Amino acid sequence: MAEFRSVAVFGASGNSGDAIVPALLAAGLKVYVVKRTGSNSTFPPGAHVLSADYTSLSSLTYILQNIDAVVSLVGPQGFPHQTRMIDAAVAAGVKYFIPSEFGHDYTIPEVFPLVPVFSVKNTALEHLKIKQKEGLDWTVIITGLWFDWGLPLNMFDIDLKAHKAVIWDGGNATFRSINMQDIARAVTTLLVNPSARAGATNKHIHISSLETTQNEVLAAVEEVTGTKFEVENLDSDVFYREAEKKIAGGDQTAVVSLLTGIAVSKREYCAFGKKADAGNKLLLSNAPKESVKETVERVLSGGGPQAKWQRH
Ligand SMILES: NC(=O)c1ccc[n+]([C@@H]2O[C@H](COP(=O)([O-])OP(=O)(O)OC[C@H]3O[C@@H](n4cnc5c(N)ncnc54)[C@H](OP(=O)(O)O)[C@@H]3O)[C@@H](O)[C@H]2O)c1
Structure with missing residues (x-):
């Protein structure tokens, strides 16, 4: 080459x-x-x-x-x-x-x-x-989904400002994130x-930086902030039925939640497992490792990327 x-x-x-x-x-x-x-x-x-x-x-x-x-x-x-x-x-x-x-x-x-x-x-x-x-x-x-960029934007349905979380399908679905x-x-x-x-x-x-679940991220956020979050439970089957209807009707408001759901719902479309392990070996073999809690600490202390986009 x-x-x-x-x-x-x-x-x-x-x-x-x-x-x-x-x-x-x-x-x-x-x-x-x-x-x-x-x-x-x-x-x-x-x-x-x-x-x-x-x-x-x-x-x-x-x-x-x-x-x-x-x-x-x-x-x-x-x-x-x-x-x-x-x-x-x-x-x-x-x-x-x-x-x-x-x-x-x-x-x-x-x-x-x-x-x-x-x-x-x-x-x-x-x-x-x-x-x-x-x-x-x-x-x-x-x-x-991008982890340190998306966490402050509520991309993982864990709202750092309002101290509220929407937990999909019980919160134990595995996903990779970067x-x-x-x-x-x-x-x-x-x-x-x-x-x-x-x-x-x-x-x-x-490629991925971490493998986690919504419950693990929420626990890390609660520990780092010292705050118990108010939790609402969401059934992805119900959400997907409603979202598909909205999008078919030209209403794009469900798109960002759909992007979240692709990662965190029980369908586990981001459980890349062995594929990401192979990609990491190829492209990220020298990358420093950071745990979910360490990443949450970095993001909450202002050390994450500055987004040029806000979730509405
Ligand atoms: N997985 C995730 O969580 C996640 C999150 C965000 C983005 N992404 C993906 O990452 C990729 C890059 O996204 P990004 O967020 O870095 O991009 P971005 O910040 O939304 O936009 C990048 C640049 O695109 C240019 N641009 C804006 N409007 C344009 C237009 N009409 N035509 C052509 N160029 C235009 C602008 O540059 P100039 O003004 O300098 O021309 C802008 O700074 C995308 O594929 C996006 O889907 C993934």
């Missing part, structure tokens, strides 16, 4: 870019951060800032000249542009593309229909599989370590 020296990062100014761009710079890569024409985004020193019209193949192809690899970190509104970014990467001779995924494993047939945005992400993936024949390799990184620095480590390893990349080329790779 070739050594990579340069990487272009689309959507580098967002939640994941805040962790990934500094890690790529620290690894010694030449990092080109790409923002949309007209965006006011700012970036860390050392990054080379480019802007492009995401609706123009020629604009995207122009900025990708002499770039080895592309990492797309665009948010949901940017997902439809990824097929054009892939075409531009092929036209410019880029060798490797990591698409904006970093979430649930929608290759699980029951997961795919739950959230409409999965099909938009999947369009880019199907396009990558076609373009693979033209010399563009890819890796999809599957993480489940901390932001481990996503940054994994992406960096893929780009700077050709032998690790060889094991991940044209594949889905699951």
Whole structure:
């Protein structure tokens, strides 16, 4: 596998870019951060800032000249542009593309229909599989929900501000979850370590920082805060019936809870087990270990990532 020296990062100014761009710079890569024409985004020193019209193949192809690899970190509104970014990467001779995924494993047939945005992400993936024949390799990184980023946003239905929790199906379902620095480590390893990349080329790779349950997270939060939380119990079968009706009717308000449920419900769609153990061995072998309680302590003392998004 070739050594990579340069990487272009689309959507580098967002939640994941805040962790990934500094890690790529620290690894010694030449990092080109790409923002949309007209965006006011700012970036860390050392990054080379480019802007492009995401609706123009020629604009995207122009900025990708002499770039080895592309990492797309665009948010949901940017997902439809990824097929054009892939075409531009092929036209410019880029060798490797990591698409904006970093979430649930929608290759699980029951997961795919739950959230409409999965099909938009999947369009880019199907396009990558076609373009693979033209010399563009890819890796999809599957993480489940982001733990240290999502905990303060109530993504695990444990509300740190209101001291209330919604516990799904008794709270003992097992799930894997990731901390932001481990996503940054994994992406960096893929780009700077050709032998690790060889094991991940044209594949889905699951990674995780921890395996836990909602009850374990709640117990850690209660211990660290010294506060007993008010608990409401939720039956996921009832929730899913209602959510499917809402989404079929065009009401998107259930989407964030569906993302939570994919992780914490008894269906255990994020119990990645052996798949994540293999991905961790490949991409996170040198990552420091942090227990659930240690992560909760770090998050509650302000040491977690700063989200650019709020749950309503
Ligand atoms: N598993 C989880 O818990 C979890 C949580 C959050 C995100 N994710 C996933 O991680 C990936 C990255 O998400 P993120 O939260 O880091 O992204 P984000 O912060 O939502 O957005 C990243 C960047 O995308 C660009 N952008 C915004 N609107 C755009 C548009 N209309 N067209 C093109 N680009 C646009 C902006 O950059 P510029 O203004 O600089 O152009 C923005 O800073 C996504 O695939 C997302 O689904 C997973």
